[in-house]
Amino acid sequence: MGLPGATAQAFTFLLILLGEQLAASTFKICAFNIRSFGKAKAANQKVMGALVQILSRCDISAVQEVRDSKGSAIRMLLREMNRHDSSHHYGFLESKRLGRGSYKEQNVFVYRTDVVSVTDWCQLGEDDSRAFEAFAREPFAARFHSPTTVVSDFVLLLHHASPREAVRELDLLFGVCMELVQRWKTQNLMVLGDLNAAGTYISARAWARIRLRNHLAFHWLIGDKEDTTVSHRTCCAYDRIIVHGEELLGAVVPRSAKPFNFTQALGLSEEEALEISDHYPVEVNLRLAPKAQREL
Numbered sequence: 001m002g003l004p005g006a007t008a009q010a011f012t013f014l015l016i017l018l019g020e021q022l023a024a025s026t027f028k029i030c031a032f033n034i035r036s037f038g039k040a041k042a043a044n045q046k047v048m049g050a051l052v053q054i055l056s057r058c059d060i061s062a063v064q065e066v067r068d069s070k071g072s073a074i075r076m077l078l079r080e081m082n083r084h085d086s087s088h089h090y091g092f093l094e095s096k097r098l099g100r101g102s103y104k105e106q107n108v109f110v111y112r113t114d115v116v117s118v119t120d121w122c123q124l125g126e127d128d129s130r131a132f133e134a135f136a137r138e139p140f141a142a143r144f145h146s147p148t149t150v151v152s153d154f155v156l157l158l159h160h161a162s163p164r165e166a167v168r169e170l171d172l173l174f175g176v177c178m179e180l181v182q183r184w185k186t187q188n189l190m191v192l193g194d195l196n197a198a199g200t201y202i203s204a205r206a207w208a209r210i211r212l213r214n215h216l217a218f219h220w221l222i223g224d225k226e227d228t229t230v231s232h233r234t235c236c237a238y239d240r241i242i243v244h245g246e247e248l249l250g251a252v253v254p255r256s257a258k259p260f261n262f263t264q265a266l267g268l269s270e271e272e273a274l275e276i277s278d279h280y281p282v283e284v285n286l287r288l289a290p291k292a293q294r295e296l
């Protein structure tokens with residue numbers, strides 16, 4: 001005997017609610033190259049509206065290609081996010097302005113200050129001239145304390161690799177990770193960002209030389225076949241999430257690591273989506289500790 005129509009409908013609705021509840025009871029981290037985010041984009045309401053929707057889904061967003069010498073664009077973004085999502089408060093931590101020539105950009109962590117805090121950070125190249133010479137733009141690392149996740153202490157290493165130097169820089173990131181593991185006495189580390197780790201920037205043979213790729217402690221969660229580009233003409237996994245350490249790997253929600261297709265999610269045309277960025281964010285969910293789940 002089947003369920004009466006109304007009961008079945010109510011049941012379906014309950015399942016949907018439950019699904020949303022389950023999805024909400026995780027901790028989301030993303031990395032997003034917002035192509036040339038500066039004054040012009042901050043002044044574009046449509047673009048800002050979309051960015052706010054995309055970023056306010058995440059507990060921590062590792063934002064890249066911030067091109068904003070006065071710092072006004074990122075402040076406007078934070079103001080809009082705080083206005084849009086009153087259930088959280090968003091703050092940010094920015095790298096220095098990176099780049100050797102006159103072209104500069106910044107990496108910025110945008111995060112929910114009511115959920116997670118920054119306990120330390122490290123701008124590579126600041127106190128170490130070797131790193132400065134090694135990277136076109138030095139990586140930026142922050143250590144987070146997150147009381148609700150199964151792993152409460154972890155490091156995010158954010159990097160925007162130079163396309164032409166991607167092989168060398170990816171390999172060097174291995175050494176940076178080892179230094180951070182020593183410095184902060186933790187194995188829980190995640191490398192994320194637009195690593196240009198695909199397409200013609202990395203030949204099939206070059207992969208074998210990249211320690212970050214081949215060392216067993218590193219787990220590449222965004223696979224080579226993924227497409228992190230918005231354009232229909234390209235299909236490349238430039239943007240990656242790589243987890244170091246078994247404990248942090250165990251905290252990842254299975255199959256949660258993927259690009260976020262905002263063209264689809266926001267119902268945009270390709271042209272509209274490209275106004276926001278040429279990259280999709282890549283994201284991953286961490287499991288919450290049982291206690292935190294009960295409290296929700």
Ligand SMILES: *[C@@H]1O[C@H](CO)[C@@H](O)[C@H](O)[C@H]1NC(C)=O
Nearest residue numbers: 227228229261262263264265
């Ligand atoms: C993203 O979604 C759009 C619209 O549904 C689709 O045309 C496109 O192929 C998707 N891109 C990727 C990389 O999945």
